[in-house]
Amino acid sequence: MKLATYKDGSRDGQLVVVSRDLSTAHYATGIAHKLQQALDDWNFISPQLHDLYVTLNQGKARHAFPFDPAQCMAPLPRAYQWADGSAYINHVELVRAARSSEVPTSFYADPLMYQGGSDDFIGPCDDVVVASEDFGIDFEAEIAVITGDVPMGATPDQALDGVRLLMLANDVSLRNLIPAELAKGFGFFQSKPATAFSPVAITPDEIGDAWQGGRVHLTVQSTWNGRKVGMCEAGPEMTFHFGQLVAHITKTRNVRAGSIVGSGTVSNKGVELEGRKDWPKGYSCIAEKRAIETILDGKPSTEFMQFGDTIRIEVKGKDGLSVFGAIDQKITSLT
């Protein structure tokens, strides 16, 4: 099942069911107005949404209309939780290697995670609005899940059972604000502005056996200003699976329905190529590219994003079709 939220001028938009090939959509009116409502009462509402999904895929839904990703808000335009992990340790290794710092061994046993703001997400085709290019504007291509209720003390397996939906995220980051912010010791705050999500959120069964062991075994494509810069495998190198990430939260509190949990920047290890290290799969954020440049050449040569830059993030299924629709955004100035 694929779900999206259409803009209607309200804060939470209108829930729509989207066909498997993303060609058509249908309002979920009469079933649920908002995605949060469906998540709050999933066992009752999701079978009804699924029935509509089946009818829509058969081309038999009465009021189907062409699906337009530009009309989408984030699937949850605002959420009660956005907790973002850093589950691809290779990303941490690269960034640390660039500043000649070791990765603590604990990082391989205990996930890194930060709490993000969740009151004002942006839609997949909405502009990323930033006050200044000096902030060091970067994208981060990620996989994210939306959960049901998961109680405090849940094991990773139990937590994995709480995963309801999958989507893509662009966890926009303001790199030049990070060093001072982390030095204060309280973690990211101003350096993490509003996050964008893919046009549709999908139930895990949509990707068949590509959803395995709590990981999405597909390739995340990142295209910056029309140039493909990342073709990163999201599955094998995800150090912590989504059940482990959710269970990291439940160590000390309950996780309630509609919580969004992110994977962190999808990142793949480099290879030795003719005596020189290379990263043939590219990168899912510019910071990583700059870390690679620093490791290879002593300093970064790629600049962060400028106003007018575009970023497109997409995942194709084994059938070659877009799974979540594309995040496709332009960076613009606040003023």
Added chain:
Amino acid sequence: MKLATYKDGSRDGQLVVVSRDLSTAHYATGIAHKLQQALDDWNFISPQLHDLYVTLNQGKARHAFPFDPAQCMAPLPRAYQWADGSAYINHVELVRAARSSEVPTSFYADPLMYQGGSDDFIGPCDDVVVASEDFGIDFEAEIAVITGDVPMGATPDQALDGVRLLMLANDVSLRNLIPAELAKGFGFFQSKPATAFSPVAITPDEIGDAWQGGRVHLTVQSTWNGRKVGMCEAGPEMTFHFGQLVAHITKTRNVRAGSIVGSGTVSNKGVELEGRKDWPKGYSCIAEKRAIETILDGKPSTEFMQFGDTIRIEVKGKDGLSVFGAIDQKITSLT
């Protein structure tokens, strides 16, 4: 105007209007079911709630009933944002002095703030459930505000205009989880379990000129196991006012209606008394008491909370009446 949320088995409860003296309440049925709904459309809904409030205070509301804080959820049982500052720099000074570390000068110009989980708040009289006493269970008595919409780039004065409601918070902290968590560099996460809020949230006019310069000029009383341990002045020593705290968020993103912003532990400076430093106003969290003990005696002697301990947090108005009702909780074990 005073507002509360009554438990009704649902995730968001039922909005009630509470009389000024906290003696009676009235369902807001017909006006708004949920507090978030009122915040989403404040200019339209709040005058109607206020009319009911006036009638209730006059003793003329038809279906008024005795107000019972034990029936309350947090005013917002779940929220789209919970951003907690550390606006009383004295607290930071004490904790740092205890470990012989200087406070960076930037801390006096730029607020400390962390993003907290907001999907599962606890009511004012609900138990604080913790898996282990070894986590180092502590309370933190704070003032918090609920905002309307405040756009990215707002100045502190503009941000202050966005404050809709005031309340008290118990920002429960798990002290023994903090050092390892901060060492990872991503800030608090597991060390900050579910937060509790006072029975009622009030409009700032309820406390007259005690709401001044974006600060609550009243005394926060903390009572631990029946013993009054804190009588801390929340006004004069709040280094950053609430407008500054909200504007800290709006530097890089919008703040949307229903965001909760906390002051951090209310904390007052010590005084010289007969050649020895003393803190006559007590403390609003045990970590601070332990910092004081460390400064005076070289080591802490007060232990953190045990299962069965109670904590009561309350503010009295100039008329001696409880302003927000009391947070009154017991610490209990998860299993």
